[in-house]
Amino acid sequence: MPSRSNNEQRAGSRSPPTLLRRLRELVDPVALYRQRPGRADDMPPEALIGKGVRFVQRIYRLRVIGLGVGFFCVAAGFMQNPVIWPLWLALFGHGYLWPHVARHWALNSAIPYRAERRNLVIDAAIGGFWIAALNGNLIPSAVIISMLSMDNIAAGGLRLFMRGLYASIAACALGWWLLDAHFLPQSDLTTVLACLPMMALYPLALGKSTYEMSKKLAERSREFEIVSQTDGLTRLFNRRYWESQLIAEFEQRSQGGAGSHQAFLLLLDLDHFKSINDTHGHLTGDEVLRNFSRLLRAALRADDLIGRYGGEEFVVILRDIAPAEALQLSQRLVEAARSTNDENNLYGCTVSAGLVPFSADMEAHFVWLQRADHAMYCAKESGRDRLVVWDASLARRNGAP
Numbered sequence: 001m002p003s004r005s006n007n008e009q010r011a012g013s014r015s016p017p018t019l020l021r022r023l024r025e026l027v028d029p030v031a032l033y034r035q036r037p038g039r040a041d042d043m044p045p046e047a048l049i050g051k052g053v054r055f056v057q058r059i060y061r062l063r064v065i066g067l068g069v070g071f072f073c074v075a076a077g078f079m080q081n082p083v084i085w086p087l088w089l090a091l092f093g094h095g096y097l098w099p100h101v102a103r104h105w106a107l108n109s110a111i112p113y114r115a116e117r118r119n120l121v122i123d124a125a126i127g128g129f130w131i132a133a134l135n136g137n138l139i140p141s142a143v144i145i146s147m148l149s150m151d152n153i154a155a156g157g158l159r160l161f162m163r164g165l166y167a168s169i170a171a172c173a174l175g176w177w178l179l180d181a182h183f184l185p186q187s188d189l190t191t192v193l194a195c196l197p198m199m200a201l202y203p204l205a206l207g208k209s210t211y212e213m214s215k216k217l218a219e220r221s222r223e224f225e226i227v228s229q230t231d232g233l234t235r236l237f238n239r240r241y242w243e244s245q246l247i248a249e250f251e252q253r254s255q256g257g258a259g260s261h262q263a264f265l266l267l268l269d270l271d272h273f274k275s276i277n278d279t280h281g282h283l284t285g286d287e288v289l290r291n292f293s294r295l296l297r298a299a300l301r302a303d304d305l306i307g308r309y310g311g312e313e314f315v316v317i318l319r320d321i322a323p324a325e326a327l328q329l330s331q332r333l334v335e336a337a338r339s340t341n342d343e344n345n346l347y348g349c350t351v352s353a354g355l356v357p358f359s360a361d362m363e364a365h366f367v368w369l370q371r372a373d374h375a376m377y378c379a380k381e382s383g384r385d386r387l388v389v390w391d392a393s394l395a396r397r398n399g400a401p
């Protein structure tokens with residue numbers, strides 16, 4: 001029986017279960033500040049320089065609303081249980097000056113993202129202090145705790161929430177001791193009414209901001225998806241994505257689940273393309289490739305899947321098409337290349353093409369490709385600038401699949 005190495009055994013017996021380790025990391029205040037390799041929020045400082053400007057702006061808007069409205073919530077508690085004037089001054093400063101100071105501070109630091117997370121922990125600490133100054137007045141204290149928790153969990157997940165929670169508890173304890181607070185949990189009607197706008201407005205603002213962010217994220221991931229499927233030069237599908245579509249079409253056809261007509265694979269290769277590069281340079285070669293892609297897009301149907309297979313080789317899946325139409329379309333492409341091969345377009349290039357229908361006797365998608373390659377090769381062999389349609393006799397003559 002295979003035995004684990006000593007190192008593996010030792011590591012296995014020492015590492016606690018993942019859930020337990022995660023819990024311990026969340027509860028241990030030191031672990032909350034320890035770097036975790038590979039996490040976006042714990043990346044090395046060099047990788048984060050200048051990052052997080054949009055994050056700062058988003059939190060700034062939320063802070064202006066939250067603290068601006070939250071001022072009345074705490075102020076009502078101060079009126080219910082009167083406090084010394086410096087606390088009023090501090091409350092005003094926190095409500096109406098701190099959002100601007102925090103933004104300025106974060107934007108002017110090397111890593112705005114990290115600075116803003118630090119500001120959020122400061123918010124939590126100040127919130128904890130207000131709870132002490134309010135003598136634990138229940139409604140404003142509960143509003144402060146829930147709004148701060150929402151903020152921190154939305155901005156930085158459980159870890160930031162826990163950092164904020166520790167900061168709140170520490171600042172509340174310090175404030176309680178400094179102000180010699182007494183526990184007075186009752187909230188009068190004015191205090192409750194003053195807290196209502198905060199309870200209604202802030203979750204709306206946070207929800208809207210989170211929704212906008214997730215919308216942007218969805219747009220970005222769609223853009224990324226398109227880029228990952230596209231050939232950078234021609235804007236056609238790249239080989240990897242196109243091949244995945246070929247496999248899908250092949251499997252659908254093999255199971256008899258595709259359209260009522262046939263499917264064809266067309267492989268096109270520009271003739272003597274190397275001489276374009278040699279004579280006119282690589283940039284002109286690139287232009288010819290782009291012009292040919294445009295010609296393909298204009299000549300083919302919207303449903304046809306066009307890809308750049310590599311170099312000067314292009315591939316098309318003609319889906320759900322009658323054989324006569326597939327032949328006519330392919331023939332027309334070869335003729336179109338021939339008739340537009342002037343100095344402004346294909347620079348004398350013609351095209352050789354191979355056309356292959358789907359056939360149930362092919363055991364995998366690559367046989368379809370091999371047949372198309374074989375037909376295209378026959379077109380090259382027999383003088384280029386033409387279309388060859390694959391059939392079994394062609395294969396028998398040349399020993400192809």
Ligand SMILES: Nc1nc2c(ncn2[C@@H]2O[C@H](COP(=O)(O)OP(=O)(O)OP(=O)(O)O)[C@@H](O)[C@H]2O)c(=O)[nH]1
Nearest residue numbers: 269270271272273274275277282283285286311312
């Ligand atoms: N400009 C440019 N050239 C490319 C690109 N990819 C491949 N090539 C060039 O395409 C040329 C292909 O040459 P060959 O395979 O000999 O094909 P050919 O000259 O068309 O000859 P036949 O196919 O036999 O007609 C090579 O010189 C490659 O360097 C590209 O993205 N841009």
